[in-house]
Structure formats: C-alpha cells, structure tokens
Amino acid sequence: MTDKVRLGMLSTGVPGLDILLGGGLTEFSFTxxxxAPxxxxxxxxxxIxxxxxxxxxxxxxxxxLGEPPLKMLRYQQQFPFFDMDKVGPVVRYVNLADDLRAGHFDGVLERIMHEVEDFGPGLVFVDSFRSVVQTARGGNEGLTHLQHFIQELGSRMATWQATTFLIGEYTQADVEANPIITVADGMVALAQASDDNSMLRKIRIIKMRGQGHMTGAHTMRITDEGIRVYPRELPPLADDRLPGTQSDLQxxxxxxGVPGLDQLMLGGVPQGHALLVTGPTGIGKTVLGTRFLEAGVGLGEKGVAVFFEKGTARLRNAALARMAQEGSVAVVETRSLSLSVEELLDGILxxxxxxxxxRVVIDSLSEFDLYLAPEARAxxxxxxxxxxSxxxxxxxxxxxxxxxxxxRPSLRTSPHELAFLADAVVAMRFAEVGGALRKFLMVVKVRGVDHSSELREYHITGSGIEVDERPVPYEGVLTGWPRS
Structure with a gap:
C-alpha cells in the first residue's frame, strides 16, 4: 500500500488563525x-x-466551573459569532462540577462518555481542564491516574471521531512537565505581554501534528466581533519583482497632482513604487499627499488615506474631506497606543x-512611530x-x-535612515532668502528610471503646490543642499 491517509482540515472561523495552523485544524485531533486568566x-x-x-x-x-454555564454564556453571547439558535439542538452545555467534586477520574470520564454517546458530537470542549487535573491525588499514583485518564479520553474521542479541545490555565513551564502535551496533537498558547504600559495579547502554535504551522508569537486582539489573529509574515514578491516576468519593461x-514635480521625475511616479516625501513641519507634505489622491480621483481611481494624528475633521482640508464623503478615498485612522504592524496592514489592505x-497615502511615519507597540517601535x-512590501x-x-x-549644513533625506526602503524620495526644505522663509524641493532618487537633480522653489497656493519652472540659480542656493 502506498496510499497515504489524507487528514481532513477544519477552518477555525478565527481570522488569521488558519494561517498560523498551516491551513486549519486537523479533523479528529486533540488540541x-x-x-493565563x-x-x-x-x-x-x-x-471555533x-x-x-x-x-x-x-x-x-x-x-x-463552580458556577452554572449561564454566567459564562451571558458574556459570550455578546459576540456576533454566538448563535443562540444553535444552543440546544446543535450545541449542548454540560456542567461537570458535581462529578469533579467526587474526586475520581473514572467518574468524570464516565460522565463525559455518557454525554458523548447520548449526543453524538463531532466537537468536544472541556473548560477548564486545569480544574480536572487539580483533582489528581498527590504522588506517583495520582500522576499515573492522570496520565491514564488523558490517554483514555483522547483515544475514546478518536474512536467516536470527535475533534477535542482541552482549555486550561497553563503556562509554558506548566506544560513542559505535564503528560497532557505528550498526548495532545496540538497546542495553542495564549499570553498577555506587557511593555512600557502597553498590553498586547499574543498567540503561539507550540505544536500541531501532521502539518507545517507557523512558529513565533503573533498579535491577537479581542474585538467587538471576536478574536482576530495577525500573522507575522512577509507577502509574496510583487509580480514585477519575480524573475522571468516583465521586470525589464518600463x-x-x-x-x-503637481505638474512641476512630475516634470522633475520625467513623467511621474512609476506605478507600484513607494514615494517617500520628507521635510520639516509646515513644509507641505500633507498638501502633496492630498494632491496625489485628488489627481487619482480625477482619473477615476480610488484612494486610501492613512492618518494617525490628523483625521479628516481636524485637517480642515476641504478637498480631502470631500473625497472621503464621496467615497472616492477611504480613510484609515487609529487611536491605539499599542499598534502592531499586522493590525496596520490589515486595516490598509x-x-x-x-x-x-x-493609490495609498500614509501620513506620516513620524506620527506612526508614536502609536506603535514597543516591539514594533524598536x-x-x-x-x-x-x-x-x-x-x-x-x-x-x-x-x-x-x-x-x-x-543644515548636513544633508539628510529621511529620518531613521529609511530612504533606502523607498523606491523614490522627494526632499522638501525651508530656507531664509532675502529676509523671507521660502520652500524648496528636489528629487533625491527614483529607482530604476532617470530623473532631474535640479533644486526647485515651490509655492503652496489655493490650488495646491506650484513648482517654479526654472531651477534655483547656483549663487542663491542655501547651505546644506548639494551644489551643481
């Protein structure tokens, strides 16, 4: 016989969790x-x-639990995934508190199997299994009874073709010396990490037999919709970056949205590129971002604007507010002070x-840094x-x-040395010229294509940004900009 047994996969219904598990839960597994509480x-x-x-x-x-399931259900039914119509005919709750107080594993196992035989479930949950374990008598005899109970429960559930879940208040140290982990087919560990007054929930797949699961700690949130998992992973390469494709085509x-800037780039930003615009406060970066979105809307394109401090109401930007109200631009905002990159990406994507x-505008990385969780900020x-990516x-x-x-006098084109991550960089700066504060910009790089290196003065008007047609003369240039 060369035919392999094919394991059935069950989707958990938890966004992001199936990715960590390697495609879902194995049917008839023991997880x-x-x-911690x-x-x-x-x-x-x-x-699930x-x-x-x-x-x-x-x-x-x-x-x-020492209390009836009613109290637990009162809170669980606040989530939209809770379907009251399933309770009774499809989902049955059984309280083992009285059986547990008898203090003998055989009685608990007998009650569980009686309910299984009567209801014929395909899913079995025991919460909290830690309470069952704590009834074990001390010494080697108690450990032997516990291990026998766990093995017997697992084998009987497999015989009944039930997918089983044991829920318990265990830490990693507890589990390493516990017979449960040797019998279980899979283990999902939840934790709360505290750092600099920030609290993040983390989820790890410690073990999952028969499938390639993702390792490491991943961010998890409990929202009004339920639990959402944010896997830490890089996306596949973009099509134009893969070998053997049309990467050689322009x-x-x-x-x-700023014709003068398009002229300096010799045609505009290459499609699919990331343009980094840097400069001090008040220089016009948000105005340029708004014009970029507005130019797309004028061509029938949709846009996404990502803000951290400035919402559309606070910007007092009539063009951006109008585009958001019309639905041409979707606004992604956050007020979380412990934001993970996975959550940010989930909102944008x-x-x-x-x-x-x-088209996407992220305004700005400087404010983004303030909202990140410590681990992402590091x-x-x-x-x-x-x-x-x-x-x-x-x-x-x-x-x-x-x-x-x-x-000045040093020339920096980005904070935190981020310029190398972008495909194109535009630097905007102030200068005192003739007793007045004036604005200048230059294209630092556009990856893969030619561009002008001229320094141009620009003006912010009611129409947006207007760039002078002629470069700044050599004798009028400020210290800190490269000389031609």
Missing part, C-alpha cells in the same frame, strides 16, 4: 488551548465552536480590497519594510510622508 481561551474556544458546529457536526461543551508613470484603490525600519504586492502606488528636522 490543548492554554493560557484573561488571555482569551474561552472566547477562542467559543468562536460556533464556526464549526452544525447539524452534522454537533458540539458538546463541558464546563467544570512601468507606467502615475501623475502626482482591507480598505484596498473593499474599494479597489490604486525596529521601525523592519516595520516600514513589511508595510511597503505588502503594498508593493498589491501593485498600488504609495506616497509616504515623514517629518524631520531641517538640520
């Missing part, structure tokens, strides 16, 4: 959901249960998929790299702004 174990179990339970695959949920040029947007370059895969053209001090 331990472990974590408040980490989201019971909510995760309920979300209601996603999978149906008349052909019914669910038994055993509780060993990409289409995208107008920025969801807006792109929802609207079909071809390596801002990796965070920016992952963000731009994911957007490049979608083929959208991105304009990213970044504030920076105008520190």
């Amino acid at each position: 331990l959901i472990a974590g 408040g980490s989201g174990k019971t909510t995760l179990a309920h979300q 249960m209601f996603a999978l339970a149906n008349p052909q695959r019914r669910a038994l949920f055993f509780t060993v 990409p289409r040029r995208i107008p920025t 969801s807006a792109i998929d929802r609207t079909g947007a071809t 390596d801002l370059r990796q965070t920016v790299f992952r963000t731009l 994911a957007l490049a895969k979608r083929g959208v053209t991105v304009l990213v702004t970044a504030g920076m001090d105008d520190s």
